[in-house]
Amino acid sequence: MDISILKKIGFSDKTAIIYLTLLQLGPSSVRALAAKAQLNRGTTYDALKWLQEQGVVNYFHKDTRQYFVAEAPEKLQTMAASRKQEIHDVEKTLTTIIPELKSLYDRGGEKPVARYFEGKKGVHQILDDVLQTTAKDKERLYRIYSAVNIREHLYQAYENYNEVRVKKKVKVKAIAIGEGGQLHGLDERKWISARGGSQTYILIYLGKTGYISIDAEKKPFGVVIENRGVYETQKIIFDELWKKL
Structure with a gap:
């Protein structure tokens, strides 16, 4: 699958690989997921942490082991909506600081x-x-x-x-x-x-x-x-x- 669409809503190459691999495997341990994705465990843990923060991955315990599972793909729409709101908030903030930035820009006008x-x-x-x-x-x-x-x-x-x-x-x-x-x-x-x-x-x-x-x-x-x-x-x-x- 082309991961470019995932990257547009904030995924990195590695988080996209882990996410897609988890969708394919279903509930998986870090060890199994890292092996399938051909990434080391440290990188896999970091990717999973980020995916959990975005609300597209969750985990549960079975016996003494921890398993990770991807949420329904529809969660990506929620993630995209959140990114859209963040961009809107950034645009509003930029509007308030543009005068200050313009002032700094104008000070260099003699050059x-x-x-x-x-x-x-x-x-x-x-x-x-x-x-x-x-x-x-x-x-x-x-x-x-x-x-x-x-x-x-x-x-x-x-x-x-x-x-x-x-x-x-x-x-x-x-x-x-x-x-x-x-x-x-x-x-x-x-x-x-x-x-x-x-x-x-x-x-x-x-x-x-x-x-x-x-x-x-x-x-x-x-x-x-x-x-x-x-x-x-x-x-x-x-x-x-x-x-x-």
Whole structure:
């Protein structure tokens, strides 16, 4: 029998082997069980102790010997329900400690963190992070330098991006390097004429700066730098340039 389903509710390889062997043998002594499972007695005792704690194995005495017996398999459903409740309790606890963990995380904010992303999936992750992060910003606005040579790769990675952005009420200011680009709602666009355009799409959003480009094989990749200082500098440069266009 495939023991992977048992492992998903907390069994280890050895506890699963002991449990299944006990189901097969019926009431058994530790010696007989260890021999059949091909495990030493110490390991067998430890496994049985854990199985008893989970309520799927019990024991009784006959004459002077101790025998172990597996409970009805339906007990596994009770065990699974208990695990589910434990996970629910952990989720509730995490909700209460996330602010504390976030505080610790933010203290390290002065140290730049750079994350690398590859392919369409990576670009999609960056764009999704832009929306999720900006939605938490009071301004609900991010800034971009839009590159005509890169733009198509963004929409291939996230076809309904602007639809999702507008639905989330996230605004964007775009300085387009080169021709093209269109408005989709909650956006403003200005242009810089540049021969050949730019090879990098830059996103400036709450504490982060993202860069999306294409490699020699025309595959998209991106880098996100998470640092308040870098973000503020890029934001100032963008806003000053925006005023002059």
